[in-house]
Amino acid sequence: MGNEELIVKLQELFPAASIIQGNDWPEISFESGADFLSTIDVLKSDQTLAFDYLFCETCVDWKTHFTMVYHLDSTRFRHNIVLKYKLDRETPEIDSLSFVYRTSEQHEREIFDLFGIIFKGHPNLKRILLTEDWVGYPLRKDYDDPINMIKL
Amino acid sequence: MFEEIKTSNDGELVINVGPQHPATHGVLHLLITLNGETITKLEPNLGYIHRSIEKMCESLSYRQFIYSTSRMDYLSSHMNNHACAMIVEKGLQVEIPERAEVIRVLISELTRLASHQLWWGAMAMDLGALSPFFYSFREREVITDIMEETCGARLTMNYIVPGGLMADIHPNFVKRVKDFIIQFNSKIDEYDQLVTGNIIFQNRMKNVGYLSPEDAISYGTTGPVARGSGVSCDIRKLYPYSAYNKVKFEEILETGGDSFARYLVRIKEMKQSISIIEQLIDNIPEGDFQAKTKAVLKLPKGEFYQRVETARGELGVYLVSEGGTTPYRIKFRSPGFSNLSALNHMVKGHKIGDLVAIMGTLDLVIPDIDR
Amino acid sequence: MFSFQNMTQEIHSWLSSLMSETFVMLVEMTIVGILAIALFAFLGLVLVYMERKVAAVIQLRKGPNRVGPFGIFQTSADTLKLVLKEGFMPDNVDKFLYKLAPFVVMITAMLILAPIPFAKGVQIWDINIGVFYLTAISSISVIGILMAGWASNNKYSLLGAMRSGAQIVSYELSAGMAVLSIVVLTGSLNLGDIIASQEDGWWIFKGHIPAWIAFIIYIIAVTAETNRAPFDMAEAESELTGGFHTEYAGMRFALFFLAEYINIFIVCAIGAILFFGGWMPFHIGSWTAFNHVMDFIPSFMWFFGKTFFLIFLIMWFRWTFPRLRVDQLLNLEWKYLLPISIFNLLLMTLVAIKGWHF
Numbered sequence: 001m002g003n004e005e006l007i008v009k010l011q012e013l014f015p016a017a018s019i020i021q022g023n024d025w026p027e028i029s030f031e032s033g034a035d036f037l038s039t040i041d042v043l044k045s046d047q048t049l050a051f052d053y054l055f056c057e058t059c060v061d062w063k064t065h066f067t068m069v070y071h072l073d074s075t076r077f078r079h080n081i082v083l084k085y086k087l088d089r090e091t092p093e094i095d096s097l098s099f100v101y102r103t104s105e106q107h108e109r110e111i112f113d114l115f116g117i118i119f120k121g122h123p124n125l126k127r128i129l130l131t132e133d134w135v136g137y138p139l140r141k142d143y144d145d146p147i148n149m150i151k152l
Numbered sequence: 153m154f155e156e157i158k159t160s161n162d163g164e165l166v167i168n169v170g171p172q173h174p175a176t177h178g179v180l181h182l183l184i185t186l187n188g189e190t191i192t193k194l195e196p197n198l199g200y201i202h203r204s205i206e207k208m209c210e211s212l213s214y215r216q217f218i219y220s221t222s223r224m225d226y227l228s229s230h231m232n233n234h235a236c237a238m239i240v241e242k243g244l245q246v247e248i249p250e251r252a253e254v255i256r257v258l259i260s261e262l263t264r265l266a267s268h269q270l271w272w273g274a275m276a277m278d279l280g281a282l283s284p285f286f287y288s289f290r291e292r293e294v295i296t297d298i299m300e301e302t303c304g305a306r307l308t309m310n311y312i313v314p315g316g317l318m319a320d321i322h323p324n325f326v327k328r329v330k331d332f333i334i335q336f337n338s339k340i341d342e343y344d345q346l347v348t349g350n351i352i353f354q355n356r357m358k359n360v361g362y363l364s365p366e367d368a369i370s371y372g373t374t375g376p377v378a379r380g381s382g383v384s385c386d387i388r389k390l391y392p393y394s395a396y397n398k399v400k401f402e403e404i405l406e407t408g409g410d411s412f413a414r415y416l417v418r419i420k421e422m423k424q425s426i427s428i429i430e431q432l433i434d435n436i437p438e439g440d441f442q443a444k445t446k447a448v449l450k451l452p453k454g455e456f457y458q459r460v461e462t463a464r465g466e467l468g469v470y471l472v473s474e475g476g477t478t479p480y481r482i483k484f485r486s487p488g489f490s491n492l493s494a495l496n497h498m499v500k501g502h503k504i505g506d507l508v509a510i511m512g513t514l515d516l517v518i519p520d521i522d523r
Numbered sequence: 524m525f526s527f528q529n530m531t532q533e534i535h536s537w538l539s540s541l542m543s544e545t546f547v548m549l550v551e552m553t554i555v556g557i558l559a560i561a562l563f564a565f566l567g568l569v570l571v572y573m574e575r576k577v578a579a580v581i582q583l584r585k586g587p588n589r590v591g592p593f594g595i596f597q598t599s600a601d602t603l604k605l606v607l608k609e610g611f612m613p614d615n616v617d618k619f620l621y622k623l624a625p626f627v628v629m630i631t632a633m634l635i636l637a638p639i640p641f642a643k644g645v646q647i648w649d650i651n652i653g654v655f656y657l658t659a660i661s662s663i664s665v666i667g668i669l670m671a672g673w674a675s676n677n678k679y680s681l682l683g684a685m686r687s688g689a690q691i692v693s694y695e696l697s698a699g700m701a702v703l704s705i706v707v708l709t710g711s712l713n714l715g716d717i718i719a720s721q722e723d724g725w726w727i728f729k730g731h732i733p734a735w736i737a738f739i740i741y742i743i744a745v746t747a748e749t750n751r752a753p754f755d756m757a758e759a760e761s762e763l764t765g766g767f768h769t770e771y772a773g774m775r776f777a778l779f780f781l782a783e784y785i786n787i788f789i790v791c792a793i794g795a796i797l798f799f800g801g802w803m804p805f806h807i808g809s810w811t812a813f814n815h816v817m818d819f820i821p822s823f824m825w826f827f828g829k830t831f832f833l834i835f836l837i838m839w840f841r842w843t844f845p846r847l848r849v850d851q852l853l854n855l856e857w858k859y860l861l862p863i864s865i866f867n868l869l870l871m872t873l874v875a876i877k878g879w880h881f
Contacts, residue, residue, distance in 0.1 A: 023242070023456055053369050056457070056468045058483040069470070071457065071485075075369055075383060078390060082457075103372025106493040114206075129199035129522060138207055139481075167678050175761045189682070189849055278761045280752055280846025286582040346843075352753055353845045504682070504762050505848040 001048065001079045009049070010081070013042060022082055029084040032065075036085060037095045043072065043083070044100060050074045051081065054101040057108070059115045061141045065089050066117060070097075087117065096122035114139040164192065171200045175278050175508040178518030189503045194496045202522040209482045214240050214314060214449040217479065222308035224486060225520035227267040228462040230259050233312040235460035235469045238393060240314040242458065243451035243473060250437040252316035253395040258432050259303070259311060260394075261425040262329070265336075266295040267463035268422050275415070275512035276347055279356055284347055291339055294332050298325065314449060316442030329433050333426060340423065348419065357412035361498040361510035364409060371497065372490035375465025376421065377514055380414035382407040387461040399431045414513040450477055464488055464515055488520040528644030555647055559636055566788050567781035568598045573831075574784070574838055581842040608773035613676065616770065620674035625771070625778035627667030632785040634660050638714055639792050642802050642823035646715070653714035654706055657793060658699050661748070664786065665691040668757060668767050671779070675770035683766025686849055687750060687757030693856040694747040694754075700864035701741035704733060704871035705797040708880060714796055721800035723808050729880050733871045738798045740864045745790035746837055747852070749783060753844035756852060791833035795826065802826040
């Protein structure tokens with residue numbers, strides 16, 4: 001499916017979401033509180049979409065809120081979308097995708113490690129890159145570590 | 153940090169493989185649970201070489217941040233730089249000269265060859281055959297010499313700038329690459345004779361570390377690992393970038409899904425790389441090697457994503473710009489990180505010797521995983 | 524012709540004229556002991572140097588070439604370094620076994636030197652059960668390796684030792700069968716008799732195809748028995764970081780290292796004795812003139828030539844083949860080599876009874 005067709009199709013499926021054409025691929029954004037797992041379920045199981053390959057999962061700190069960014073690809077149709085999910089900055093919680101896409105098990109551990117986002121239902125949510133006793137979440141914009149300078 | 157390691161009552165033994173271990177090729181730490189010689193559980197413990205490149209990039213300008221990525225996957229540093237340069241060019245909407253594109257692809261393929269040759273030697277060494285390492289380095293040295301002459305460095309080339317290349321190719325470049333092609337074509341059969349056809353080698357590789365196509369997709373594996381399972385994922389073919397739509401090459405797919413299939417994919421990819429170089433080396437267009445860009449680069453507000461096929465798989469660069477001179481957020485989706493996540497699934501029920509063989513076919517580069 | 528036999532006789536008679544019989548024996552034993560230890564050390568140095576040069580040639584390198592002409596003193600310098608190093612011992616090791624293990628391995632290797640005829644008339648101990656003695660003593664070295672693995676208090680060492688135990692015990696069967704098939708042909712366990720029986724041709728040529736099968740099985744089995752690649756399960760540095768000697772350093776490690784090379788020498792020497800006639804020159808049946816020409820080459824040169832050729836073969840294996848997995852290793856022995864060698868032994872017995880050999 002081309003990007004325009006995808007946008008039309010997605011608008012049919014998710015009338016509540018805001019869908020725009022990004023730089024490369026359609027971007028579909030959800031506000032916090034939307035049912036995330038069922039959304040993913042539809043995207044993955046729909047026969048015309050078949051987004052079975054999560055190739056990038058990350059998070060952006062917008063100072064007022066977090067945005068989880070998922071890049072999805074379909075190995076059958078080779079179309080991509082960007083899925084965004086807005087998170088509250090005080091209690092950042094989202095459903096884990098580790099049982100839908102196995103790759104997100106490690107990616108979510110990394111995001112938890114660097115952003116402090118809690119993934120509900122993750123089988124092994126603990127720090128992956130930093131030591132267990134690390135204080136703070138380095139990729140947050142308000143993180144400041146005077147000892148380990150990473151500003152150049 | 154680590155739990156106390158002890159033998160449980162059911163006779164299981166927990167062993168630390170790494171962070172200093174000959175088979176991990178760097179500072180990877182695997183916590184494996186053994187039942188006799190059989191692995192029942194594996195848990196990677198990462199971060200020994202975590203340098204927080206993503207955070208560093210947030211305070212580096214668009215011209216500077218490219219070079220920190222050479223230190224991620226140091227064996228395909230040119231492709232990392234390529235991805236970053238392309239994302240900046242995408243944001244600036246610069247047309248880069250044809251000559252620069254072709255040279256970028258040429259150097260990329262040479263880098264891929266060098267990387268695969270290092271992998272071939274190192275993997276044979278993991279399996280206990282020490283000689284192939286020297287045979288592969290014989291050809292790899294020629295490539296690094298070519299790199300040194302043209303790019304000024306042998307490993308972390310940093311040859312790319314946003315808008316083109318740092319400098320034009322060395323006058324000897326074309327001749328030396330042609331000499332290399334002749335040399336390599338006469339030696340690639342030696343690789344097959346020494347290792348591929350060896351009965352011990354085949355027994356060690358076949359039916360070991362099976363990864364089904366569904367699992368390969370679900371675990372997000374890319375590159376030769378996924379292609380060994382028959383999943384088409386070559387970014388050069390599926391989403392052509394740079395000069396890749398001008399050359400003819402095949403995407404290598406093997407359906408075995410075991411270590412041997414992954415091995416064959418890489419061996420055949422070397423031949424494809426040579427064919428790409430052969431097509432381009434005589435057709436380097438004349439012209440500038442760099443487009444005119446401003447001294448201080450500013451990307452428009454927005455989000456950009458660029459996928460590139462490195463020697464290990466798909467490298468994704470996700471860049472969020474707020475309109476300033478530095479990226480607001482940058483994420484590197486490194487191939488090694490995802491490929492590693494499939495390791496636990498693949499080694500279950502195999503012996504320690506197989507763990508080493510499977511890790512060899514995953515071709516892990518630890519700085520790429522930890523970033 | 525130059526002969527060691529005359530030399531030893533001369534020394535013996537000269538000593539006898541000086542002192543009583545008991546003292547002669549004591550002095551002779553001391554001399555032999557010193558010579559054995561000197562040979563042990565010298566062989567170790569030569570073989571390590573040879574290994575590095577062979578590896579270098581196979582791997583397109585130069586090998587050691589700095590210390591002395593062609594780097595011949597490199598291994599001596601390395602040994603000196605190992606001697607001067609601290610005898611480091613990790614915490615919580617079983618101190619007695621940890622210290623004892625390298626000596627068990629080394630002493631075993633030295634004991635096997637006793638019945639080997641290095642040249643015509645040069646044999647430390649000529650016993651009538653030579654072959655039996657060799658197989659019996661060589662199985663002790665596995666105890667040293669198991670000791671080292673257990674005492675090191677390291678999981679890698681333990682795994683390496685266990686692998687080594689399983690491996691040596693199984694491959695000894697095949698090696699024993701291959702040795703037995705030659706014993707069947709000669710009808711004697713005495714190494715001197717075995718060599719003497721090859722005066723009109725070596726067993727590898729006289730024994731038809733069963734002798735070839737026995738020889739191939741013997742070479743495979745002893746490569747495994749000495750823990751050499753492609754059967755270096757016990758060390759497997761890419762898997763077990765060094766296996767049973769992971770925790771050893773300095774001279775203790777050097778003893779393991781030297782013992783490994785001495786073991787290679789010994790198994791190759793036995794192979795040369797059984798299949799290639801030991802010090803016996805290359806003779807063809809009744810070609811007396813040809814045989815006489817061959818006799819002009821000294822017997823020790825024949826012996827060392829054959830032995831070093833076999834050693835070269837084993838080194839060649841190491842630098843060419845990848846390592847087997849531990850279960851494949853045991854499969855190879857129990858499912859292929861052992862049945863074949865048992866059948867081969869029966870065949871050989873038939874050949875010997877019917878007198879079909881030359």
